[in-house]
Amino acid sequence: MPHARYEIRQQAYQTLSGITELVSEGGIAYNSMLYPKDTSPSISVYTRDEEIYSEQAMGTKQLRVLQLEVQAVVKHKEGYAVLERPLRLAAVGVDYYLDTLCAGIEAALYVDQTLGGRCKYLEYQGTSIELSDETDQPIAQATMVFNVLYRVDASDPTTVID
Secondary structure (H helix, E strand, O other), X not given: OOOHHHHHHHHXXXXXXXXXXXXOOOOEEEOOOOOOOOOOOXXXXXXXXXXXXXXXXXXXXXXXXXXXXXXXXXXXXXXXEEEEOOOEEEEOOHHHHHHHHHHHHHHHHHHOOOOOOOOOEEEEEEEEEEEEOXXXXXXXXXXXXEEXXXXXXXXXXXXXXX
């Protein structure tokens, strides 16, 4: 069986792969940070650092805090525009679409903060944003960080426990 970390990452990926903000623009989701960034918009779901908290009173049970990261990438497309009030079309940049995608990511993950029972909860920690015009099209990238609290027995890190 895979590590509980894998199950958490897979559930987050499945949750995010169908969000409207991604699908309606013809985007794609990846369950790894290593992927070709030629599809736009795209998101990548991966895990980074993990901290373990053990207490003698808990025996071999461990609380773990896993850093789940979601990277969102949007490239500029000709004709990016939104309808504003009073009714008129207004040109917008990639940052508008990046912010829209990020809002969809947060909303989707907060529908079920236990990721289908795979963790105790997840908590949004923040976002770092990079904008670049060094490619053929301007590109915006956001890395969103979530802390995920879960519990396992040290002798079986494949199974989440209460």
